[in-house]
Amino acid sequence: MGKEEAGVGAPRTRRARATLRDVAEAAGTSRSTASRALGGHGYVAEHIKKRVREAADRLGYVPDASARTLKGSSSGLVGLLVSDLRNQFYAELAAGVEHTLSAAGYQVVLADDHGDEHMAQNGARAFLAMRADGVLLAPVGRAATELLVEHETPVVEVDRRSGVRGCDAVAIDSEHGARAAVEHLIALGHREIAVVIDETKWETGKGRVRGYRAALRAAGLPASRRHVLDLGLTPSDHQEELARFLDRATGVTAVFAANNVVAELVWQELKRRGSGVPERCSVVSFDDLGWMRMVEPGITAVRQPVFEMGSRGAELLLERVGNGGRRRSTEVLRPELVVRGSTAAPKH
Amino acid sequence: MGKEEAGVGAPRTRRARATLRDVAEAAGTSRSTASRALGGHGYVAEHIKKRVREAADRLGYVPDASARTLKGSSSGLVGLLVSDLRNQFYAELAAGVEHTLSAAGYQVVLADDHGDEHMAQNGARAFLAMRADGVLLAPVGRAATELLVEHETPVVEVDRRSGVRGCDAVAIDSEHGARAAVEHLIALGHREIAVVIDETKWETGKGRVRGYRAALRAAGLPASRRHVLDLGLTPSDHQEELARFLDRATGVTAVFAANNVVAELVWQELKRRGSGVPERCSVVSFDDLGWMRMVEPGITAVRQPVFEMGSRGAELLLERVGNGGRRRSTEVLRPELVVRGSTAAPKH
DNA sequence: CCCGTGTGTGGCATCGATCCCACATGAGAA
DNA sequence: TTCTCATGTGGGATCGATGCCACACACGGG
Numbered sequence: 001m002g003k004e005e006a007g008v009g010a011p012r013t014r015r016a017r018a019t020l021r022d023v024a025e026a027a028g029t030s031r032s033t034a035s036r037a038l039g040g041h042g043y044v045a046e047h048i049k050k051r052v053r054e055a056a057d058r059l060g061y062v063p064d065a066s067a068r069t070l071k072g073s074s075s076g077l078v079g080l081l082v083s084d085l086r087n088q089f090y091a092e093l094a095a096g097v098e099h100t101l102s103a104a105g106y107q108v109v110l111a112d113d114h115g116d117e118h119m120a121q122n123g124a125r126a127f128l129a130m131r132a133d134g135v136l137l138a139p140v141g142r143a144a145t146e147l148l149v150e151h152e153t154p155v156v157e158v159d160r161r162s163g164v165r166g167c168d169a170v171a172i173d174s175e176h177g178a179r180a181a182v183e184h185l186i187a188l189g190h191r192e193i194a195v196v197i198d199e200t201k202w203e204t205g206k207g208r209v210r211g212y213r214a215a216l217r218a219a220g221l222p223a224s225r226r227h228v229l230d231l232g233l234t235p236s237d238h239q240e241e242l243a244r245f246l247d248r249a250t251g252v253t254a255v256f257a258a259n260n261v262v263a264e265l266v267w268q269e270l271k272r273r274g275s276g277v278p279e280r281c282s283v284v285s286f287d288d289l290g291w292m293r294m295v296e297p298g299i300t301a302v303r304q305p306v307f308e309m310g311s312r313g314a315e316l317l318l319e320r321v322g323n324g325g326r327r328r329s330t331e332v333l334r335p336e337l338v339v340r341g342s343t344a345a346p347k348h
Numbered sequence: 349m350g351k352e353e354a355g356v357g358a359p360r361t362r363r364a365r366a367t368l369r370d371v372a373e374a375a376g377t378s379r380s381t382a383s384r385a386l387g388g389h390g391y392v393a394e395h396i397k398k399r400v401r402e403a404a405d406r407l408g409y410v411p412d413a414s415a416r417t418l419k420g421s422s423s424g425l426v427g428l429l430v431s432d433l434r435n436q437f438y439a440e441l442a443a444g445v446e447h448t449l450s451a452a453g454y455q456v457v458l459a460d461d462h463g464d465e466h467m468a469q470n471g472a473r474a475f476l477a478m479r480a481d482g483v484l485l486a487p488v489g490r491a492a493t494e495l496l497v498e499h500e501t502p503v504v505e506v507d508r509r510s511g512v513r514g515c516d517a518v519a520i521d522s523e524h525g526a527r528a529a530v531e532h533l534i535a536l537g538h539r540e541i542a543v544v545i546d547e548t549k550w551e552t553g554k555g556r557v558r559g560y561r562a563a564l565r566a567a568g569l570p571a572s573r574r575h576v577l578d579l580g581l582t583p584s585d586h587q588e589e590l591a592r593f594l595d596r597a598t599g600v601t602a603v604f605a606a607n608n609v610v611a612e613l614v615w616q617e618l619k620r621r622g623s624g625v626p627e628r629c630s631v632v633s634f635d636d637l638g639w640m641r642m643v644e645p646g647i648t649a650v651r652q653p654v655f656e657m658g659s660r661g662a663e664l665l666l667e668r669v670g671n672g673g674r675r676r677s678t679e680v681l682r683p684e685l686v687v688r689g690s691t692a693a694p695k696h
Numbered sequence: 697c698c699c700g701t702g703t704g705t706g707g708c709a710t711c712g713a714t715c716c717c718a719c720a721t722g723a724g725a726a
Numbered sequence: 727t728t729c730t731c732a733t734g735t736g737g738g739a740t741c742g743a744t745g746c747c748a749c750a751c752a753c754g755g756g
Contacts, residue, residue, distance in 0.1 A: 070713095077478075
């Protein structure tokens with residue numbers, strides 16, 4: 001006892017999973033030959049190949065990825081780390097990534113750090129453990145990227161730049177997009193334009209503020225600090241904070257919402273106040289989501305090619321996996337202003 | 349030559365990756381001891397434990413998941429197969445699943461079948477290959493589920509029921525939700541109510557039509573076939589088809605849109621016609637998305653607990669992984685009607 | 697008749713972590 | 727003194743697929 005019935009000649013107690021060995025036995029060859037027959041390398045007589053394939057089908061053989069990974073050098077896995085899947089932006093990004101990678105035969109391992117640097121590191125460690133062939137991430141802080149780069153895992157940063165050397169990146173030209181949005185408002189005749197944003201620590205947020213300032217400067221308009229509201233990422237009562245900001249911001253005739261989350265907030269608050277969009281206040285959003293063309297008036301927005309950003313990031317990663325020595329590159333995608341009804345000349 | 353410098357005492361040419369063996373050597377113990385020291389099993393003297401841990405840190409040791417999986421019985425991976433990540437419904441579902449599984453220490457492998465049964469099967473095969481501890485899927489057809497169940501992989505179906513025996517399921521009570529939506533319209537005084545849907549082959553679609561019919565029947569109203577529009581999932585010109593349907597459907601005073609995709613279509617078409625919501629036509633959606641409370645009037649909708657469905661599915665799967673013998677169960681979550689401005693009494 | 701050469705095939709080591717078991721050491725009991 | 731027993735430690739097999747290398751076999755030319 002304590003010993004399993006090895007079964008003398010009898011089929012062993014219904015294995016949970018057929019291995020290559022089982023297939024070989026069933027086909028009456030050695031494991032090597034079975035491997036060659038299924039893999040299609042080296043010499044195997046045609047009738048044996050056929051016999052092995054039939055045995056594999058019959059037993060429902062599925063090769064074990066762990067064993068392959070262990071022996072070989074590639075796991076066929078790519079990590080994807082985003083900040084919040086419930087945000088349509090990241091969902092679309094993930095969709096773009098998945099689209100390209102699955103077409104190339106890779107599996108996508110998904111992690112969500114909920115904006116927490118610590119969870120991002122955990123995700124990165126998991127990717128290392130499973131020997132991911134590469135990782136795409138929208139990093140929170142530098143730690144995750146650093147860890148991966150140190151371990152020589154190809155990394156592509158998406159929509160963010162941690163500043164860690166040794167990784168590729170794909171980003172939207174935030175500055176350019178923001179500038180286009182604000183220039184549009186200025187062209188309509190707005191002079192006092194507010195910007196609402198939820199982070200200015202990372203490149204994305206910084207770039208959007210830079211673009212906003214650049215547009216004002218180019219038009220010879222003053223950039224008042226009173227017109228900038230940074231809500232911060234910590235979950236406080238943003239609605240309340242925004243309401244107070246708008247109360248104080250007399251004279252402001254247009255609001256530039258620096259991302260989709262903020263845009264939703266602004267839209268809801270203005271609606272609560274009886275809207276007046278665009279007569280009393282014009283609105284532009286950075287990031288064009290479905291609902292922005294559903295509401296009345298439609299919201300003028302800077303459309304980011306999010307899905308494309310994901311799939312382009314995946315392509316960069318694949319290049320890098322195929323050819324590690326390539327020079328690191330950063331690709332910047334241009335967003336595009338879509339004008340709808342939420343922007344109009346200010347009433348005097 | 350041909351032989352690597354084994355390095356007589358010299359540190360071998362910078363290994364790409366530190367293994368347990370390297371850690372053991374650095375700490376001056378055997379692999380077994382190092383393994384026990386890091387794993388925390390069995391007897392290891394305290395000072396050795398410390399030495400091993402330090403060596404591991406110094407070398408940046410990350411245990412290899414493939415090797416673990418190969419030797420052990422669990423991979424720590426769970427597969428998730430959805431139909432279209434760009435659809436907010438699936439994105440939220442995925443978020444719920446990820447939330448629960450990552451908290452339990454599992455990694456989520458994501459696959460998107462784009463509604464194609466063949467891709468679904470590929471995904472399932474990949475999950476088998478990587479020895480996924482379990483799989484959550486919103487199946488297209490039976491094949492993927494069957495394949496997984498045959499191979500004794502715990503499966504939880506989410507939002508759909510393929511009818512394959514041997515798997516758990518979590519679903520929304522479509523019939524009940526649809527019935528509540530239509531009863532609400534009837535209570536407001538509507539007599540001719542149209543339903544627009546994009547599939548009636550699967551349980552989800554069938555259930556919604558059943559609920560619609562049941563509500564009419566309970567109120568003693570006739571259920572005319574003329575009032576049902578099934579657009580089908582194939583990408584044809586749905587907008588056009590819907591427009592013709594509405595032209596024909598004279599007398600109809602309310603539309604029940606059976607999911608968020610259809611609701612968007614209906615909303616856009618009515619807006620194109622100068623809206624008239626709710627005066628000329630009331631609208632109810634099955635599935636409450638963010639935009640439905642952004643538009644004016646807000647759209648009355650059957651709110652589905654989508655995130656919860658995902659996380660509940662993941663919980664069921666975890667139970668099942670921990671205790672394979674449990675009786676299979678199907679959990680049905682009740683949706684909830686949220687009344688907004690898009691529904692009102694019909695004008696006569 | 698023997699030795700290449702061209703085709704197939706099987707043995708065996710390998711990848712890295714784990715864990716069973718045998719063994720080593722020291723303390724305490726008989 | 728010798729024999730437990732408790733506490734640590736290391737050897738080596740194992741998981742499944744892969745691929746190098748040696749070998750088997752047939753055949754033709756020297």
